[in-house]
Amino acid sequence: YGIEKFIEKCKESVWRYRNEWEKLTERMAYWLDMKNAYATMTNDYIETLWWIFKETEKRKLLYEGYKVLPWCPRCGTALSTHEVSQGYRKVxxxxxxxxxxxxxxxxxxxxxxxxxxxxxxxxxxxxxxxxxxxxxxxxxxxxxxxxxxxxxxxxxxxxxxxxxxxxxxxxxxxxxxxxxxxxxxxxxxxxxxxxxxxxxxxxxxxxxxxxxxxxxxxxxxxxxxxxxxxxxxxxxxxxxxxxxxxxxxxxxxxxxxxxxxxxxxxxxxxxxxxxxxxxxxxxxxxxDYPFCWRCDSPLMYYAKTSWWLKTTAVKQKMIAENKKINWHPEYLKEGRFGEWLKDLRDWAISRERYWGTPLPIWRCGACKNYSVIGSYDELKKKTLKSGNKYFVMRHGFAEHNSHDIASSNIENDNYKLLPKGKKEIAKTAAKLKKEKIDLIFSSDFLRTKETAAAVADIIGIPKENIFFDARLRDVNVGIFDAKPDEEYHRYFSSNLEKFSKAPPNGENLTDLKNRLMRFLYEMEEKYKERNILIITHEYPTWLIQAGAKGLTDEEAVILKGKKKDFIGTGQMMKLDFIPLSHNQNFVLDPHRPYIDKILLKCEKCGGEMKRINGVCDVWFDSGAMPFAQNHYPFDFAQGKPFANKKLEYPADYICEAIDQTRGWFYTLLADAILLGRKAPYRNVLSLGLVLDANGQKMSKSKGNIVLPIDLMNKYGADAVRWYFYTINQPWDEKLFKESDVQAVLRRFILIFWNCFTYWKIYGRAAGSRTSYGSPTSIINKWLLARFNQVALEATKMLDNYDVVSTGRLLENFVIEDISHWYIRRIREKMKNPNSKEAKEINAVLGKVIMETAKILAPFTPFISEMMYQEMNPSSPRLRSARESVHLENYPVVGKTLSAASKKLLKDMEVTRDIVSKALEVRTKFGIRVRQPIASLKIKSQISPASPRQSRGRANLKNNKELLELIKGEVNVKEIIFDKNIKEEIELDTMITQELREEGILRDLIRQIQDIRKKEGRKPNEMLEFFMATDEKGKNFIVKYAKEFKKSINAKSIIVRSVLEGGYDVKVGEFVFLIKSEK
CATH class of the missing domain: 3.90.740.10 (Valyl/Leucyl/Isoleucyl-tRNA synthetase, editing domain)
Structure with missing residues (x-):
């Protein structure tokens, strides 16, 4: 098959899976700079790895040794101890x-x-x-x-x-x-x-x-x-x-x-x-027996010559730096990770593989001296050279140039040099005299032949030293030959496209570059210590320079710049050429097998040095990312594009699976300490494994694997994310059940969305706004105070990397505080959307939902963004200058709550406790909530057993608004403070006929509201209701007509004995047929 084909397949695989990774990353809303994502196979990344090798050698931390090491017989390579640690299993x-x-x-x-x-x-x-x-x-x-x-x-x-x-x-x-x-x-x-x-x-x-x-x-x-x-x-x-x-x-x-x-x-x-x-x-x-983490084959211990990094020499420094790292969970610091560092061994860094970062080590075949190369510039300096010097010249100004006509077909070659071109040639040739040209190689077109002859005559080169080569011809423009240059250029959307797209019957610029470079490498093989002049055309001059530098297509376009011609007619430039490690398209590529062809000159004996066959441990690649992703130190040197760029080091936070204590977490630290740096990260959050519901590892072979993308498509990414944030601590194993994700969707995501939908529906009626001055209602004051309390606690928790507690706090706030408490208490007031109360509620609820969406944005990015866009200036509901919730500032609510807010929160806590206990009594006696009761007694005496709670209950005596809240929530007519009752609260469970009828009325109202929803009626829409019932039912409606009409938003209520169509409704002993019209 061949190494070269294999390497190219590996690259294809990398880009294919990178695309898959990017799709999943985007679907899960994982914030990354994917346009500038690093890949360990890029030239810049590899050059930094070589630099690290050079630095370790300078620090005497790199050595070759014959040792027994873990060996995979299937992969045919050694493994490092941290690789081995990932593959143990019981046998x-x-x-x-x-x-x-x-x-x-x-x-x-x-x-x-x-x-x-x-x-x-x-x-x-x-x-x-x-x-x-x-x-x-x-x-x-x-x-x-x-x-x-x-x-x-x-x-x-x-x-x-x-x-x-x-x-x-x-x-x-x-x-x-x-x-x-x-x-x-x-x-x-x-x-x-x-x-x-x-x-x-x-x-x-x-x-x-x-x-x-x-x-x-x-x-x-x-x-x-x-x-x-x-x-x-x-x-x-x-x-x-x-x-x-x-x-x-x-x-x-x-x-x-x-x-x-x-x-x-x-x-x-x-x-x-x-x-x-x-x-x-x-x-x-x-x-426990080790298996290969790559292929799952049993490993064996095998004596081999390998290259090692002397990590034992920096062991104490690693241990010291580990003590400064903030680990989550804390026990990993001295436990799994700390113990690993205590038992640290040297790192077997070389691998007998084809794909990977080549070890930058060359050995002399004569004296066995070795050299570690730390950059591509150093490689060029030490590469065995032919001693040839190259000069590239464009032909003089010719007839086709004067008409801006393309000429690339040798059969139509009849364009001669013009006087202007001959003058150009004479001027350039005079400069060439001092270069002592030995050989001239020229394109075989008439204009280049004439140029070669003129130059040779001036600088004194015999005819036998002039050679013509078809590979030096101009780019073949195909059907555009003998046509205006502009037609050829218009065929392409950009200069970059010219490298991949060829005109009909022509060639692209990659084809041109490849034939030019084959010519150049042939010169390098054939001649030694010669000064060679190459006479060609404009595009070949550009592309031979790009090929000699090993530039990518994009870099070649930058080399040309925006000027019309890369080089003027009759002009000459030096061609700095040293054989490079290049792929089949002559682009710099330090991978095998290309790098294996580069020979160096031994500085010790002058002999020929060949690169040793190994590649680096892939974990060395990943551990170097703080430096290599930024092409450090090369892009930080003066004159480089990132000369003023600051290395973002160390990272504030990293997050990976718990098994990476012997993988990425370790190699990051090892690479950094080997370079003499401090720890590369300050905080670590370690993640537990996701297992199936039975605690088994997921695998395709077991058939228990669950694809994240399928879950996201089914339940939404927010539900999947929230499941992981709140199910248990990040580092704990997760026994995954799909029903848990479904429960998250119902329990939290949809409730938060319903809260927002409620605000949106009633907000329109109340004139959507989120600013209404200082709220006057106690329930609104409480909601703002409670939000501020939650925001403070959430911020503190996140600062301490307590993700689970933050998530559960926010979930409880949305479900219990906003949905179950606040919205339930303000529904009646929102039925009159034009009231001052409704407008204030709309402003407060809107503000809280918006600010909550901002806090939740890192957790549930999609639903937060949807809410934000609905509420942002385009509505115009909330006045905000941001394009996205993710560009908003995190809510800042001060460092502490005011005394008034603290008191209000305590009072509301007591209020809710009373309501909770009262509802428990209702449940105990089987009295539904819609059934009004006469009275609720609250113990007013302060109890030594619970002074805080009893004092809080006593304080409610003079707070009419909170008492009204209790009345509404418990559905009670009167609240009585009584120091003599035995329990904290007592309910009067005697239901009078009047109370019973009021309960029936409430049931009837609720069922009519359900009918309105089924019919898609708007909350504030006035309707005409028709009802058919018996005489007893008529009397009931007449008795409560005023309250009933107001509660169901009716223009009128017409009661008949018979009605065609409608909804059957049964409440208590009454049966109704109900129909509504606009």
């Missing part, structure tokens, strides 16, 4: 206990085997030694399976295995002559027989990593496959037997398992040991 495997026979002439060790436990049978063919702990006590006991044979293992381990039943019960009381106890020191230096024949000496060595808590107290050592093993191997100069290849296949000819994958080979290796009577026991073993 159950067969562990084995095997006999290693002691090889000794000492009679004490005759017929003895050392018992060893391992979970990785595939490593046994690479065994090079056994390790014991010299401070542990060991025992030698009879082998229960083999007569006259003995087993050696740790004493503690023996007791554990005895308890598991690995040895007979009788071994609990072995006689002294059958059990020998000794120190591990006595075993050091013992030789043993290899499991698989080899000439190497196999001995027992002491190691402090051997434990008496697990296994047998003896560890099998395979230096190629374990960190501890490798350390011991280096210390004792053990052979490194690597009998597994990079694909995880066994390399041991002559065995059945040769060529098999390690995990597949395990059973065959175990069976072979059993047949040779070396297998003592097998045991299922459950443990």
């Amino acid at each position: 159950k495997e067969e562990s084995i206990y095997i006999r290693f026979k002691v090889k000794s002439k000492d009679s004490e060790w005759q017929n003895t085997s050392i018992l060893v436990w391992t979970t990785t049978p595939w490593t046994l063919p690479s065994n090079a030694a056994l390790a014991i702990n010299s401070d542990i006590e060991y025992v030698c006991v009879p082998d229960p399976e083999e007569e006259n044979h003995w087993l050696v293992l740790g004493k503690k381990n023996f007791e554990i295995l005895l308890g598991k039943g690995f040895f007979p019960e009788t071994y609990k009381n072995l006689p002294a002559f059958q059990i020998d106890s000794f120190s591990g020191r006595e075993m050091v230096g013992l030789e043993y027989e290899p499991l698989y024949p080899d000439n190497a000496p196999y001995k027992v060595y002491a190691a402090d990593f051997v434990s008496a808590e697990e296994g047998t107290g003896v560890v099998h050592i395979a230096p190629a496959y374990g960190e501890d093993d490798m350390r011991l191997g280096k210390a004792e100069k053990l052979p490194i037997l690597s009998l597994v290849d990079e694909e995880g296949k066994m390399l041991k000819p002559g065995y059945k398992w040769n060529g098999m994958f390690i995990k597949d080979a395990d059973p065959l290796i175990v069976e072979g040991l059993r047949q040779r009577k070396l297998l003592f026991k097998t045991e299922p073993y459950e443990h």
Whole structure:
């Protein structure tokens, strides 16, 4: 397939998924600057990564080492410790206990085997030694399976295995002559027989990593496959037997398992040991095993030469900086993240991959010296060069130039130089004399040939040193040949389009650039130390300069600028050319395989340096984003476009999943500290995983995955967002149920929208406005005070990153305070929209809804914006200068509440408490709320048990407005303060006939209001009502006609015995047929 095709496919994938990401980001209303979003594959980003590498090398924090590291046999690359930490999961495997026979002439060790436990049978063919702990006590006991044979293992381990039943019960009381106890020191230096024949000496060595808590107290050592093993191997100069290849296949000819994958080979290796009577026991073993986070393949530990960042050298600095970071939840600082930093290891930074940031390290083939490159400029300086110097010249002024005619077809080539052009050439040629031109390469058009001949004659170049090349011809304009230049230019919407669009029978500018650059690279290969003049046309001069610099199409357009011609006729310019790492269109591209072709000159011996094959760990890329997204430090240097730009560092806030404590959170900190910087972020909010309703991870294979975009399309993004903001703390796991999102929509989003809709409907009637001076009504004063209280609390909570409490506070405010309390209390007053009260209510409610929408905008951006647009100057309802709610200032309500506001809020709290208790009594006695009752008694005596509440109740005695609120909400005729009642409140539950009829009337009014809604009537619309009922019903209507007529907004009420059509309504013992007309 080829690396180049693969790399291009990778790029396509990046842009494809970037588009998907942008669509989802926009749908969820996630505020990002997507036009300037960084991508880790861009040239600027990679250059910053190279700079970081250079800086770490300067600080002696970059080194090459042969170490055992986690290796993915499927991906064919190493992984860093933080990558490995993301892929652990529980597995159950067969562990084995095997006999290693002691090889000794000492009679004490005759017929003895050392018992060893391992979970990785595939490593046994690479065994090079056994390790014991010299401070542990060991025992030698009879082998229960083999007569006259003995087993050696740790004493503690023996007791554990005895308890598991690995040895007979009788071994609990072995006689002294059958059990020998000794120190591990006595075993050091013992030789043993290899499991698989080899000439190497196999001995027992002491190691402090051997434990008496697990296994047998003896560890099998395979230096190629374990960190501890490798350390011991280096210390004792053990052979490194690597009998597994990079694909995880066994390399041991002559065995059945040769060529098999390690995990597949395990059973065959175990069976072979059993047949040779070396297998003592097998045991299922459950443990955490690492799998590749990319492909889910089991990892293996493998000895490889790799490049490392010495993070252990800056470990203490990382720990110190972590203490300054504000973590949410707090326990992560010293817990998951802090513990990770304490156990920090060096970072294996190189990967044996094709796609990724190439390691900027070149090694000399002769002296093995290496060089780390920190910028593209440094790369150019150190690139092996041909020594050629290039000059590009445009032909002199010719006949077609005088008529502004395009000429690109060689078959119609009959345009000669004019005298003006010859003078231009002579002037330029005089300047060229000092450049000592060796060779002239020219386009094969008549005007360029004439130019080449004239220049050669003046500067003294023989004819044999003049060459003509079709690749230097002008751009092929196709059907526009021999036509005015302007027609060709008008064919394109811009100069940029010329790179992708070709005229019929012609070529685009990318085609032109590519043939020019193929010519230039051929010159570079063919000639050394020559001064070469290239004579061509205007567009080729422009495009060869762009190609030599490796410019993108957009950059090439900027290079040309707005001037008509890039270069004048007969003019010449230098062409600074050094071979670049470029893609197939000669655009700078530092990726493989292009970068692999760039050779450097060794500064030490002058030899040829080739780039090492590795690419960077992708987590290094992501950790560098505070610097690389801004092309730091390059765009900050003098003369660069962002010379005065300030690096926004550190970030105030970052947010990611909790597993990123060993991913992005860590690599951000590591990259920064390696550069000698402070922590790159001040505050971290960590997010828990979203699981299914049963607590299982979501995956396509399990069929339990839920796509966010589907949820948003079904319930709206605001409902999905609000679910996550309020369901539980951000860092807690979420057991996702779709019904919870549906509940959020009904419970909060729609209620807030209904509040707004109510204001909008009644606001029109009352003359929509949000300014009415200082409110006079206590309910309006309270709503404003309560909003200010909520805004203060919400601000404080958000400043402390307490998102959940903020969300729940705002939800309670909208549902309980605005919808259930305030709007319910002002409905009657809004029925007369022209009243002073209605206008004041409209202003207050409108203001509160608007200000609440502003606070909610970061949480529920869509509904907040919809409300804002309905209320903004275009209505003109609210006078505001902002285009969007998201451009508004966050509501500022002062630092504290006034004393009057605090008192009002306390009084209303008591009021609502009384109402709540009274309604509980109603429910207890089965009295519906629309049924009026005679009286409510409130205990006026201050109780020592609850002085604050009882004092608050007593204070209500003289507050008529609050008492009226209680009357209306509880539906009671009279409130009596009585210090002698036992409970806090008492209701008179006796329903008189008059009260009963009043309750029936209220039920009838409510049902008629429902009919008005069904028919789509406006609240203030006057209607004529026709009612059919019996004599008893007529008398009831007549009795309450005045109140009834006013309540249903009726012009008139006509009662008949018979009525055609209408709505059947039954209230109490009355039955009505009701119909309305305008």
